[in-house]
Amino acid sequence: MKAIRIPGGLSFRAEPRAMAVVGGLAVLALAAGVVLIGTGDFTIPPADVISSLLGSGSPAQDFIINELRLPRVLVALLVGASLGISGALFQSISRNPLGSPDVIGFGQGSSVGALIVIVFLHGGTVAVSLGALVGGLATGVAVYLLAWKKGVHGYRLVLVGIGAAAMLTACIHYLLTKSTLVDATRAMVWLTGSLDGRDWAQVWPLLVLFVVLLPLVLVYGRPLRMLEMGDDAAYALGVPVQRTRTVLMLCAVLLNASATAAAGPISFVALTAPQLARRLTRATGPNILASACMGAALLVVADWGAQRLFGESTLPVGVLTGMVGGVYLLWLLVTERRAGRI
Amino acid sequence: MQRLSAESVTLGYDQRVIAKDLSVEIPDRSFTVIVGPNACGKSTLLRALSRMLKPSEGQVLLDGQAIHSLPAKKVARTLGLLPQSSIAPDGITVGDLVARGRYPHQGLLRQWSPEDERIVQESMAATGVGELGERYVDELSGGQRQRVWIAMALAQQTPLLLLDEPTTFLDIQHQIEVLDLCAQLHEEQGRTLVAVLHDLNQAARYASHLIAMRDGEVVAEGTPSSVVTAELVERVFGVRCQVIPDPQTGTPLVVPAAPRRAALVG
């Protein structure tokens, strides 16, 4: 841990390795984003992409890049970062590596909302997003209220969450069996998580929410580190335990719900990104920034792969996040075992 | 008026009441030790004094104000606690863990001043873990780990320090080390210490003020020599004993009666 001091009494603390990881992942995410913009039916070399992004490209390329492909990549970056943060928060709050929003029902809530719109109302993309947002937030609020009893405790919240998740999963399966095959296919694409056809309309709400919530999350990230030592120890050090938990939970739910509304419940990013980030930084604490960058990098790389790896047919990105995240996690488990950690 | 006191508090968990209408004052600059048999409510009282547990009636006062109405960080700069069970985060080093004790003194823009650095070093030196700074907490022995946690509580630099059974799980050498350390903090730095201890003899040796509890009530309090008598030990612990002066310190030394062995030796 290194300290940085600025004259005037200001001082900050950071782990050099963690900073390097955050920087490296951010660069990786952005570079992958540039490559992704160049990818598609009409291939554009990275240098041209950059000159277009800087405002000095040819008009034809400008249109393709700025109107068609940039929004998709921005959505990917923002969704990945949001999922990474929300996963990091949930895992830290519940002190459980399985405590991701997928496990405790928020993802399923969004899915039920979206599927109702798809199956019964046959709504368009925006309506589906709206349905997902409502479903996710309603589930978040319901789980939180049901777990509330003189304060919310991590253990009770997780248990209530898995109860809700089980019910909502049943609803998802039911809705899938009740739909026509066409609707079911559409629902399946949405459930897998996809970035196809995302435009600026999806970027703005995500961006605004992200910009508002990130500072809040970072400010409360410091007390959250203290919470890792147990409620008593944190409280003794002057951490407002309940407030920290409530604020961060709300942030995590909002980030997760907005990400899901924009791109569907992209599986396992929230679960794996913090775990991967943590293994790279080897730092304690929720590793918020590293998780965010890891999530963004993971999602952009996965989207590139989903467009390129399957020949003619491009698949929804969620197919690949699952495979990439899963295989990487397995690889980590094997190598770490050899190294004697865990 | 003492800095820390409990005024007719009722304490309990959910429906179960552990202590009713309990009043306690912690004398300033004392080394107060709370003793009593298992389940007498001594840890519960300590939890209430450290605001971990909110009394259902009555209140705990810190500097004349209800402790639960004060901002958490402000209290944490005055009153520190060494809880019985804390979780060391995965893969944290000793230095980083002790540094976390500085949390109540830090802010978003003042995360690590030279003073923080100095106090952390001092706290680690004082508890004898100065050499372990880069080691991982998971790798340490029980005694070392406990000293690291005490170092963290010290780094908090509070005039009042509450310790919940600080010697549990330690061997006799480390028990004495920890208690000597507490005595030193009390005598040299003038801090007020409140500890829950199991060993009555150690309590009598180190405490300047003793509180004896049974069934959620304070049975006796005062200096060890006035509190620890054969009659009181039997009343509180239900053990017949003889009290003799400690050959090392002159404080009361409880020698429990041993009916079976006595009969054997004859």
Place this chain on the structure above:
Amino acid sequence: MLVDSPPQSRDGTTSAPPAPTAKRRTLRAAGLFASVGVLVLVAVASIAIGAKPMPLGDVWHGLLHSSGTANDVLIHDVRVPRTLLGLLVGAALGLAGAVMQALTRNPLAEPGILGVNAGAAAAVVSAISFLGVTSLTGYVWFAFLGAGVVSSAVYLLGGSRAATPVRLALAGTAASAALYGYINAVQLTDSAALNQLRFWQVGSLAAADAATVTKVAPFILVGIVVALLLARPLNAMAMGDDTARALGARPTRTRVLSMAVITLLCGAATAACGPIVFIGLMVPHIVRAITGPDLRWVLPYAAVLSPVLLLGSDVVGRVITRPAELQVGIVTALIGGPVFICLVRRKRMAQL
């Protein structure tokens, strides 16, 4: 334990469970007896009640003196196998969940975490898409194979003997992640596969017939017996490997046996009727709220109450949307979910 304990238990005086007195034991035995009674009632209801209303006399006739009337055939070929399958699958899932949670000391553990469901689904979707298998009964062996292979692989990746709860959970999650990627990819490129898998994935007893029952019954029965025998060693393991060893238990053997049992029970159950997640996850929690953490009681209770929930839900599913029926996987979750949440709120959940 991976999650922190409730704040109440911090105080040393409240955490010790009260010693089991004779009265408590009698109470628990009586409770178990009553549960068996309820199970019998539910089983009878499952035979008597269905999409086609039938007088009780006909049910009795069909069971004992079958003479080939339409109702007799219905009883024999449809309702009895379905009830038997419900009993077997329910008991299998509940037991597997309880063993799994005890083994990993994680309240979130359920057989699905080992990759059982993902493995079965991957095998089924491959069978549909690449081998052209179309009948529900044709899936059984594939699902079983997939569940077995994947959960064994997860166990090996999780570190086999040195498997810690966290490693096991992470390995299972990782394997599931990878497999669901594959499953979704196949479903999205092959809509016939999607069309069949969406009905398999719900979890249903509707396709039960005598052939399916005889296929899975031996596996499940063996699994049930072994699981019940594991109660004592698992009790010892609850206090950590060292204490278990000191008490004369053999942690490694217990762990390997438990994993085998979980695979056997869940593989067979999932093969027979698709993934039913709820029972393995939550029935153990509900049971522990009644019995406390002693597995010698938890396991039998789970074995009895799980089929009560499963069969009960199946009956409800047959009745509420008559003449159509609601799949049992959905009904269990919708009935069990609120019960579970209520319990979480009202009681201090018994710890593992």
